[in-house]
Amino acid sequence: MEKLVSLAKRRGFVFQSSEIYGGLGSVWDYGPLGVELKKNLIERWWRSMVHEREDIEGIDSAILMHARVWEASEHVSSFTDPLVDCKQCKNRFRADDESIKGTPGEEDAQCPVCGSKGTLTAPRMFNLMFKTFMGPVEEDASQIYLRPETAQGTYVNFLNVMQSSRQKIPFGIAQVGKAFRNEITPGNFIFLTREFEQMEMQYFVKPGDDEEWFEYWHAERMKWHKELGIDGNKLRYHPHGEGELAHYAKRAEDIQYEFPFGWQELEGVHNRTDFDLSRHQEFSGKKLQYVDTVSKDRFTPYVVETALGVGRLFLVVMADAYREEAVEGESRVVLGLHPSIAPIKAGIFPLVKKDGMPELARSIRDDLRKRFPVFYDEGGSIGRRYRRQDEAGTPFGVTVDGQTTQDQTVTVRDRDTLHQDRVSLDKLAEYLTERL
C-alpha cells in the first residue's frame, strides 16, 4: 500500500489536499494523471449505464438541497455513528473502535491514545453530515447540509425526469457527483474520505418485481467490474445480515474487493423499497407515484440502487494493476491498467535526439493527440523512457528510429508483453485505436 501511495504522488495521480499547510484529514486532490484516470472511469460507467441503454436517463442535481430532504430521508435522525470522547486527551473514537479496552463510560475503559483509565465517555450519537448556512444569517433556520449521497437528488427529481423523458417503469436515473461525510475513522488513502464522488443509479420498478431486478443489477455490476479488467479472484459478494442493513433497505449486497488491507466494500447494490419516495411524498405533500398506462394501477415504485464510489474504484484499479517485475535483467514497476482507462494512451519517443527523429516524433504526437492523450518524451535512455510510461500505465510506446526516415514505419511496444511491432505511419492511428 505504501508503494502505491508513493507512486500515486510521484507520478501525479493523487496528492493530499492542502499539503503545503500540513494537509487536511482524509481529503485528496487528483493530479494530472489522476484526473484523466478518474474521468475515464466515470466516462466508462456513464456510457454503460446511460448511453448504451434505453431505460436509464442521466441527471446532475445540486449538492445543496432543501433541509427537509434530509429529514424525510432520515439522514438527520439516523445517519449517525456512536462516538466516545476521552476527557483527558480530548480524542474522539468510534464506540466500536477495536483499540478501546473495556466498556466506554465505565471505570475499566482505557483510552487507546493517552492510556488513561475511566476517562472515556459513554457512547453518544454523532451525525456524519456536514452542516453549513445558506444566506447571510448563521441561524438554525438557514442551516443546510452538504449531501451525503447523490441518491436523494434523484428521488426528488423522479417525476421531473419521468415526465420529461417519457420513460415508463421499469426505468432508472443515473447520477455522478460529489458527496460529503464527516467520517470519524477515515483512512487507507482514498478508500474512505470526507469528500468523495459517487456514481449512483436508482432503478424504479413495480413493487413485486424488485427482487428480480435486484438479482439482475447485482449480476450486471459484478460483470462490469470484471470487464474493466479487475481480477475476478479479488472480487466477491457480501450480503448484508440483519444488523448491517441500512434503515431503508430490504436487501443489500456489497461487491467487495480484496484490498491490500483486506476484503472491503467496493460497490453496494440495495433494494431501497418505496422508502425514499414514500417519505418524500409524506414530507413534501406531492404525489410521487406511477400510473400504469395499461392496467391503470397506481403505485409508488420500489427502487433498486447501485452505488459506487469513484475514488474507491480508482483505488481498486490502481491496486489491481500495480506490479513489480524483472525484465531484461532490470526491475520495473508497471501499472497494467486496461487501455480504455489509461490516462495516457501512447508514449512517443525519438530513439535519439538527432537526424530529424525528434521532429518526426513531434509530428506523430501532433497527429495522434487529436484522437487521444499521448506523451512526447526525448529525455534519457529509451529504456528509462519506457519505464516511466510503464509506471504511468501507458499501454503503448511508439519509437521513431533510423529506419523510420527511410521506410515510414515505427516500432510500437506493448507495455505488458514487451512485444514490438513495426507499423507503417499511415496505419499507426488505426493500429492503436483498435487496441484501446
Ligand code: ATP
Ligand atoms: P462504507 O461502509 O464503506 O462507508 P457505505 O455502506 O456507507 O460505505 P454507501 O452509503 O452504500 O456506503 O455508499 C455507496 C458507495 O459510495 C460505497 O460503496 C463506496 O464505494 C462509496 N463511499 C461511501 N462512503 C465513502 C467515503 N467516505 N469515501 C469514499 N467512498 C465512499
